[in-house]
Amino acid sequence: MSLDLTYRSLVLSVAGNPRVEALIKGRARSLVRRYVAGESLEEALAVAEGLEREGVHAILDLLGEMVRTEAEARAFQGRILELVFSLAERPWPKYISVKPTQLGLDLSEGLALELLRGILREAEPRGVFVRLDMEDSPRVEATLRLYRALREEGFSQLGVVLQSYLYRTEKDFWDLLPYRPNLRLVKGAYREPKEVAFPDKRLIDAEYLHLGKLALKEGLYVAFATHDPRLIAEIRRYTEAMGIPKDRFEFQMLYGVRPEAQKALAREGYTVRAYVPYGEDWYPYLTRRIAERPENLFLVLRSLLGG
Template identity: 45%
Template structure:
């Protein structure tokens, strides 16, 4: 119920405008968001690298409404790649295709994505293409497959809560596209998604085994110790080495687990968001864990 409420609120434009411009914002978001600027994000990623944690950088924002905004957003991601090249660190970049114009035209979005995928390949970095709500899955996978065929160096994201994902895993495994497997963060209807946590978890473990046995460099994006254990069990049985896969987690979530896995020699990449448009991202994090609401309330009282 609380989860549904936060996911519902994440679409409220008035509240979003108020929250994102509020002076309280920095105090609220600091745990999950690296800062307002690319410089702040690069500073955080540099520090994480010193702690043996990898990063994928996310310039916050979704669903642009004009072609000019989509191009402006793409340019901001080009700047991220320039900063990564200057740092000479192995960061990647995560984007959402609605940031690059997917709601406006598939061709506009493909053109913008193409420029970024080429940059990622030229730099030996990677473009990680987040998955949004279920209406976008077909178009997102089609563009990702095109970029993979042309440049390599992309990663697609699949969500274990969707019924269709088992078929998608088979398809991307055939195409050798690296996958980030997550549970899924959107408010999806029962017609497309498993209804209970137990069924999503069971599917996550099943898909994990499929990715370990047939996939290319999978990433297990979860903070759930049971999912992590399942992945480690599957890789041990398949004889995969730590360099054949990685774990991914969100900046600010389960820092203890992040350090523990990194200390054991596993690749752990953190999703590091930055920028002013933090509200929908932040609300999804609250929806995932009701205890975060107490953290929010504590910070509001402090401010």
């Protein structure tokens, strides 16, 4: 396993310790606000409006995952619908992300399908695009079934995510191709066993570019979700060399990560979206951000020392 993946595995393991969680929740609030828009919908909308003024569009995401009861899942659906109704009143592009386990996937696939269907029924006529997030490997198959079922019901404003660090992803790509998916491509942020995921960052990066170029060749719209300057440079080089217009793909980055690069790409005419999370359930999200970038660990330590 590469040094990068060893670091990520260690961070995610330590972050699962209840004492570590309590310490970070109690003392790292300043760091949280670097990556999370706030706990309320109003704070998230204010951040999105600020990004729009800089030429960067927002992907709004109500934080929460792996709910334990149907009541929790239905409560999350209600809050996501509140987000949909609020976005419908805004003049800028409307785009949200939802996690299947937030809507009860671990309880019942049927429940998750019902709640997602309810969101899409309200979102599509209001011009709100919905991205179905991908979570860890045990949930990939069920998530893809949800996507296919909803597309077969006629919902068109629904996107899917593929993760380049999983061995299975190229097969999933070909299986999804008949649906002509709006595809978000990510490397993957969860702790995965070596039996299902590539063990080396170089292999993950190579697979990321392979899948992205394959999707572009097949005529799909691709959202390249990455902060890696080398990958971004190669995507730019490839699309220019192949004559692929800028309206066939976009770049996506996290709120608070490389904001100047986001604005620079937008000024050059690329579509850029920032993933803007909000809500009270921010700890799992923050720990994955720490695991992705070693420099974030130093920010955490500084926050803890400074209170």
